[in-house]
Amino acid sequence: MPVLDKKPVAARINVLSSFLERHIGLNSKDQNQCLNVLGHADLAQFISEIVPADILDSSPPKGSFPEGCSELQALDELRLIAVQNCVRRSLIGLGYHGTATPAAIHRYVLENPGWYTAYTPYQAEISQGRLEALFNFQTLISELTGLPISNASLLDEATAAAEAMSLAFAINKSSDRSRFLVDSDVLPQTLAVLRTRAEPLGICLEVSEPRLFELNDEVFGILLQLPGRSGKLWDPSDVIAKSHNVDALVTVAIDPLAQVLLAPVGDLGVDIAVGSVQRFGVPMAFGGPHAAFFATKEIFKRQIPGRLVGQSVDADGEPALRLALQTREQHIRRDKATSNICTAQVLLAVIASFYAVHHGPSGLRSIALKVLRFRAQLENCLIQLGYSLVKMVRFDTVEVFADNALEVHKLAEEEGVNLRVLPLGASVNDAKGFGITFDELTDQKELDTLHKILANAIGKPIESVEITNFNLESLLPEIPLRTKNWLTQPAFNLHHSETEFLRYIQRLVAQDFSLIHGMIPLGSCTMKLNAAAELAPISWREFSALHPFAPIDQSKGYQKLVLDLESWLALLTGFAGVSLQPNAGSQGEFAGLLVIRAWHKSRGDFHRNVCLIPTSAHGTNPASAVMAGFKVVPITCDEYGNIDLEDLAKKAEAHSSQLAALMVTYPSTHGVFEPRIRDICDVVHLHGGQVYLDGANLNAQVGLCKPGSYGADVCHLNLHKTFCIPHGGGGPGVGPIAVAAHLISYLPGHPLANCGGNQGIGAISAAPFGSAGILPISWMYLRMMGAEGLRQASSIAMLSANYIAHRLNPFYPVLFKGLKGLVAHECILDLRPLKKIAGIEVDDIAKRLMDYGFHAPTVSWPVAGTLMVEPTESESLEELDRFCEAMISIRAEIKAIELGDFDALDNPLKRAPHTLGAVTAEEWDRPYSRAKAAFPLIEQRKNKFWPAVARIDNAYGDRNLVCSCNTFEEFNEL
Template sequence: MDQSSFFSRHVGLSEVDQGKMLDLLGISQMEDFISSVVPANILDKTNNSQYLQDSCDEKKALEEIALIANENRASRSLIGLGYYGTSLPALVKRHILENPCWYTAYTPYQAEISQGRLEALFHFQTLISELTGLPIANASLLDEATAAAEAMSLSYVVNKKSQAKRFLVDKEVLPQTLAVLTTRAKPLGIILEVIDPQKFNLNKDVFGLLLQLPGKNGHLWDPTEVIAKVHEIGGLATVSIDPLAQVLIEPVASFGADIAVGSAQRFGVPMGYGGPHAAFFATKEVFKRQVPGRLVGQSIDNEGQQALRLALQTREQHIRRDKATSNICTAQVLLAVLAVFYAIYHGPSGLKLIAQRIVELRLKLESYLEELGYPFQKIDRFDTVEVYCSKAPQVHQLAYSKGFNLRILPLGSSIKNAKGFGITFDELTTEDELLRLHEILADACGKKILKQSINPDINSYLMKDIPLRKSDWLEQPVFNIYRNETELLRYINRLVTRDFSLVHGMIPLGSCTMKLNGTAELLPISWKQFADIHPFAPKDQAQGYKQLISDLSNWLGDLTGFQGVSLQPNAGSQGEFAGLLVIQAWHQSRGESHRNVCLIPTSAHGTNPASAVMAGLKVVPISCDQKGNVDIEDLKNKAADYSDKLSSLMVTYPSTHGVFEPQIREICEIVHKNGGQVYLDGANLNAQVGLCRPGSYGADVCHLNLHKTFCIPHGGGGPGVGPIAVAAHLTPFLPSHPLLDCGGHSAIGPVSSAPYGSACILPISWMYIRMMGAENLRKASSIAMLSANYIAKRLEPYYSVLFKGVNGLVAHECILDLRPIKDSTGIEVDDIAKRLMDYGFHAPTVSWPVAGTLMVEPTESESLIELNRFCDAMIAIRLEIQEIELGISDRKNNPLSRAPHTLKTVTADKWDRPYSRTTAAFPMEDQFKTKFWPSVSRIDNAFGDRNLVCSCASLEDLSNN
C-alpha cells in the first residue's frame, strides 16, 4: 500500500492486517470474501465508471478544487431574503468549526459522554427562547423553510379534530418558504392561501397562519390584532422571525405567537450558497410533545447531579413510525453551536449594537434615496429597503460593475427586465460601503451627491409601529461573563473535555457510519470563494459551484447506477420525502394519481414510514423472516392485494439487519410487476459503493447520506446532506426552486430553502471521492465489511450474532443479541452500553432494529488495534456478566448496573461497592494512560421528562434559589 496516498490514510487496515482478518474468517483472498457476502447477481466485478477519475493525493485534489473555487466570485451580496453577510469570530472558527472534537462527534444519544455538546445546545435553546419569549425551543432544525413547514404540520395536527384545511400565509413571506410550504401542503390536502395580513377574512376552515416579521420587504409591524383573530377561531399563529431584528423588538410571544421559527444564519454562519444553517423552532409549553426534531432537557444522574440529555424521546420516529408527527430525526448541531457561541462572544449588548448599527445605516440609506428622488414606501423597517422605479436596470448594472449584488425586483426577473431593486444591510455593512452605494444611486439617476454625511437620531426613528424590547434579556451568566478571549477559550475547551468523539476512539454505531473525516476534505469549506456566495447571486458568480455540483452529480450517478441526481435535500429524511414525491409525480404524469400505498418492511428505518405519511401515502407493513430478510411471500401477497393502488416499496439495502438480502432483484421485480416503484434507503450504502449499483439491480430512487458514506462529518448530530439519485424516467421530476433554475422540466416543488441544500459542505464529499477514485472506493467498502465480519467472528463465542447472510457472513454491520443475558442476569442492553463508557468506547446502536440488541458498524477507517481493543472490551464485559451468572457478583450492585463511573465517584471518600475502584474506572490496562472520563453518572431520563427544563435559568431565577 502506497503510504503517501490518501487511501492509505483513510483506511485503517494494512494489507497484512487484512490478511490476518481474512485468515480468521477462513478465506484466502479479498475478492473471495466479497463474493461470499454480496449476492452474485448484483455484484459488479467490472467497476467501470464514466465520470470517476483515478485516485490522487491531497495536494493535487486541493489544487484542483482551488481552481473550481476560483470560478466563484464572492461579490458583496445585499440581496437578503434569509441570507446575510456575517463575521464568525476567529476564536469560534478555530476552536469549534475547525476542531475535530466538535465536528466528529455523534448525536448525543449516550448523554453521559456528550455533556459538552448538550450544554452548548442547551444554551442555543436558551438563546432562542429569550429571543422569542416562548418557553420551549428545540436544538435546531434543517432550515427556515422546513421549520415553517413543521410549524404548519404541528398546527394541522393540533387542530385535526376541527377538520380545518386552510393555512394562511403572509404575502411577505420569503419566496423559498412559500415554495416549501406548497410542496409540503399538497400531499396532505392542506390548502394554502396567500393573504395580506392587514386585509383578510377568517372562517372556521382555517387552522393556522404564518407571518413573516420583518417581511421580505423589510416591513416591521405589530401583529397582535391579527394573531388574536386567528386565536378566536381556534387556529395557531406562527411567526417567522429574523433573530437580529428580534434583538430590538419585543419578543413575538408578547404579540400572542404560538410558534416562532427562523434561521440563526446571521449569527456568525457564512451564507455558503445556501447552507448549512441552523433553523430554530420555539413554541408554548402545551405543544412540547409535538415539537419536531430534538429537544435537550435537564435531568439528574443517579448521584443527584444535574445532567443534560435528549428529552421526550418517545417522539423518535423509530418508536412512533407512521404515527410520528415529523420525519425529521436530525438537527444542525454544529451550526447551532457556532451560532450560540457567536451570541456568547458578543453578549446581549454586542448583539444590540450590531442590530442598531444596521438600522442606523438603513436610515441613512433612506435619507440618500429621498435626496436623490427615488420613490419608496415610508414604513417601519429593519434592514431592507425596496424601491420600484424606471432606473432599476441602471442601478443594478452599476452596482454589479462595482462589486455589489442587489435584490432584483420583481423576484426572479433579470437585471434587464428589473422594475425595482432592494438593498439589505447586515453585520458587514460599513459607512464606506454606504458611501459607495450612495455614489451608485446618484450615478444611475444622473445626479450629484449633496449630503456626504447624515446622523439620524436612532431613538427617534428606530420603529414606531411595533413595540421595542424594554426589559433586559439574555441575562444568564454564560452570555455575559466571557468577554475575555482567554476565559471563552477555556470554557470551550471545558466543554470539549466532556464529549466523546472520534478523536478519543471508535464510535461503532450500526447504520450511522462514523468514518474518518479527513482534514484535507474539510479545508475548502471555509474558503471565501465557497463560504461567502449568496444562493441567489448571479449565475456567473457561482460557476465554481456549478462545476462542483455537476462533478458530484455525475460521480454519485456513476456509483449508484442512476441517471439523475438532486443535491437539494439537506438530510436523509428530506431525501426520503423528496424521493417519494418524485415517484408520486411520475405516477400522476401517467394518470395514476390514485396510487397511494407504500409497502415498508418492518425492519425499515423509522423515518421511512414517517416520510411516507408526509408524502400522502398509506403505509402497509411487510413482514421479515427469521433471518431478517423481507418475507417474499408476504410481499407478493400484499403487492398483489394492492396492485391497483401500489405506489412504492421502501427498502433499506443492505438491510437494517446487516445482511445483503439475496432476493433483492426479485423484490424489485415484484413491485414493478404490480405497478409500483422501488425506493432504496441508502443509509447503508457504505457496503455498496464500488461493489454494486442500486440502479442496476432494480431500484428507481435512492437517497445517499453524504454525512455517512461520503465523509461529511456528523457534527454531533448535523449537518447532513441527503441527495437523491433517480432512474432516467424520474429525472424530469427532480425538485425545483422558485429563484434558481434547477430540477427537471416537470419538477416537484423544493424540499429545502436553498436550491442546492447544504452546498457549502459539498466540497468535503468532492474531495473524498476525488482522492479515493473508483478503485479505492471499492476497496473501502470491502474493508468496511471485512471489519464488521472480523468483529462478528471474534465476538461470536461470547455474544450471539442475530442475523447472517447465506454464507454465514454479515455485511457492513452485525447485530449482537443480548436478550439471553437479560434473561439469565437481569442485565439490560443499556447496562452494557454504559459500561462501555468505562472502557473508553461510545456504545453501538442500542435496541434497534431489534429491542435488546447492539448493532455494531466499525467502518473502513478503524485500525486492527482499535478493532481488537473494542472486541477485548466486549469480551471483558461478557466475563463480568458471567460473574453475575455464577453468583460471584451481585445482581444489583455490580460494575455494569452502576456504570458509568465518573472521576468524582471513584475518588470519593466513601466507596460502597463490592468491586474495586480500579475495576470500576480502569478495567483495561491501557486506560491508565488514555482514560476518557464520563462527566456524569447514569442519567434519569424519566425524571427529566416529568420535570422538563429545556433552557438555562435567568439571573432572577438563580437569585430566587
C-alpha cells in the same frame, strides 16, 4: 530576483502519497490476518460470499469517474474550481446575510474535530459539552422569542415553517380544517417549500396581505413573516388575536437580529416562532448548512419536531443534560410520527450559540442598532435623491421600484456589489427595481458607495446625509419593542475576554466523546474518517461567502462542483440523474417519494397511494411516506431478517391498482444482503409500483453493486455517512437522491434558481442545492479515493464488521447472518438472554462501555435488547481488537453476576458510568474496587476518557422538563 514556480503544488512534489492508505485503517498485513481468522483466501473471494452474485459488479465504475490521487493534487484541482466562483459583496438578503464568524469560533469549533466528529448525543453522559452548547442555543431562542420551548435546531427556515404548518394541521386535523394562510411578504423559498409540503396532505395554501386574511373555522393556522421579505415591520397583535378567535395557530417567521430589538413575539400571543440563525456567525455558504429554530408554547412540547435538550439529574444528584422526550423518535412512532426529521444542524447551532456567548446581549444589540441605523441613512439618501419609497417601517431592507433600476444594478456591479433584483426571479436586464439588505458587515464606506451609485444612476449630486437624532422609538414607530433585560444567564455574560471564551469552549469540548478519542461503532450511522484535507476547503472564502441567489455567472465553481458530484454519484449508483437539494436523509426520503408520486400523476395514476414498507425499515421511512401522501402497508420479515417475499407478493397483489412504491433498505436494516433483491423489485414493478431504496447502508455497496442496476428506481444517499461529511454532533447532513432515467424530469426545482427537472416537484429545501457549503467534503473524498479506492473501502468495511462478528459471536450471538454465515457492513449482537440470566439490560452495557473508553453501538434498534455494530473501513485492527476485548471483558463481568461474585444490583454495569469525582471521592461504598470501576483495561491508566456525569435519570427530566438555562438570579440560588 528568483523566478516563482507557478505550477500547482502537486506538480512540484516528486512523490505523491496515496490518500487511500490513510483512509483505510487495515493495512495489507492486517487484512490478511482478518481474512485468515474468517477462513478466506483473499478479499475478492470473501466479498463474493457476501454480495449476491447476480448484483455484484466485477469491476468498479468506468467512464468519467476519476482515478484516486493524493491530498495535494485534489486540493490543487479543487482550488481551480473554487476560483471560478466570484465572491462579491451581496446585499440581496432574502434570509441570507453577510456575517463575521469570530476567529475563536472558527478555529476552536468549526475546525475542531472534537466538535465536528461527534455523534448525536444519545449517550448523554459522554456528550455533556455539546448538550450544554445546545442548551445555550435553546435558551437564546427562547429569550429571543419569548416562548418557553425551543428545540435544538432544524434544517433551514423554510422547512421549519413547513414543520410549523404540519404541527398546526395535525393538532386541528379532527376538525376538518384545511386552510393555511400565508403572509404575502413571506420569503419566496419558504413559500415554495410550504407549497411542496401542503399539496400531498390536502392543505389549501392561501397567500395574501395579513390584514386581509379571511379568517373562519376552516383555517387551522397562519404564517406571518416579521420583518417581511420587503423589510416591513408592523404590529401583528390584532391579526394574532383574530386568528385565535377562530382557534387558528399563529406561526411567525422572525429575523433573530431584528428580534434583539423587538418585543418577543411570544409576548404578542404567537404560538410558534421559526427562523434561521445564519446571521449569527454562520457563513452563507451558497445556502447552507444553517441552523433553523422552532420555538413554541409548553402545551405543544410533545408535538415539537426534532430534538429537545432538557436538564435532569444523574445518579449522584448532580445536574445533567440529555435529549428529552425521546419517545417522540420516529423509529418508535413510525407512521404516527409528527415529523420525519432525523438530522438537526447541531454544529451550526453550536456556532450560533457561541456567537451569542461571544457578543452577549449588549453586543447583539449593538449589531442590530448598527444595521438599523445604516438602513435609516439609506432611506434618507433615497428620499433626498428623489426615489419613490413605499411608506412603511423597516428593519434592514429597502425595496425600490424605479425606471432607472437597470442602471442602478449596472453601477452596483461595477462596484462589486450584488443587489436584489425586482421583481423576484427576473434577470437583471428585466429589472424593474432593486432591493438592498444591510447586515453585520455594513459600514460607512459601504453606505457611501451605495449613495454614489444611487446618485449617479439618477443623475443628481451627492449630498451628505446624517441622522442627527438616532432614536429607536422614532426609527421603529408604533412597533412593540423589547423593554426588559434579556439573556441574563451566566453563559452569555461571563466569557467575553478571549481567554475566558477559549477556556469555556475547551471545557465543553473536553466533556464530549468524538472520533478523536476512539471508535464510534454505531450501526447504520457510518462514523468513518472525516479527513482534514476533506474539511479544509469549506473554509475557503470562494465556497463559504457566496450568496445562494447571487447572479449565476458568479457561481461557476459551485456549478462545476455540483456537476462533478451529480455525475460521480450517478455512476456509483447506476442511476441517470441526481439532485443535491435535500439537506438531510429524511428530506431525501421525502423528495424521492414525491418524485415517484409526480411520475404516477403524470401517467394519470392519481389513485396510486399505497406504500409498502418492511417492518425492518428505517423509522423515518413510514413518517416520510405519510408526509408524501401515501398510506403505509407493512411487510413482514422472516426469521433471518429478510423481507418475507410471500407476504410482499400477497400485499402487492392485494393493493395492485393502488400500489405506488416499496421502500426498502439495502443491505437490510438487519445488516445482511437480501439474496432476492431483484425478485423484490420485480414484484413491485409487476404491479405498477416503483422501488425506493434507502441508501443509509450504501457503505456496503459503493464500488461493488449499483441499486440502479438491480431494480431500484430512486435511492437517497447520506453524504454525512458514506461520503465523509462529518456528523457534527448530530448535523449537518446532506441526503441527495439519485433516480432512474424515467424520473429525471421530476427532480426538485426552486423558484429562484435553474435546477431540477422540467416537470420538477417543488422545492424540498430553502436553498437550490441544499447544504452546498459542505459539498466540497464529499468531492474531496471521491476525488482522492477514485473508483478502485471506493471499492476497497466498501470491502474493508465488511471485512471489519465480519471480524468483529466472528470474535464476539461466542459471547454475544450475532442475530442475523446471510446465507453463508456472513454479515454485511454491520452486525447485530443479541443481548436479550442476559436480562434473564443476570438482570443486565442493553443500556447497562452501553453505559459500561463508556468506562472502557468507547461510545456504545446503536442501542435497541432495529431490534429491542440488541446492539448494532458498524466499525467502518477507517478503524485499525488495534482499535477493532480493543473494542472486542472490551465487550469480552464486559461479558466476563456479567458472568460474575451470574455466579454471584458481583451483587445483582450493585455492580460495575448497573452503576456505570463511573466519573472521576465518584472514583476519587473520600468514601467508596461499592462492593467492587475503584480500579475495577475506572480502569477495567490496564492501558486505561495512561489514557482515560472520563464520563462527565454519572448515569442520567431520563424519567426525572421528562417529568420536570427544563429546556433553558438559569438566569443569574436562579443560578445564585442553586
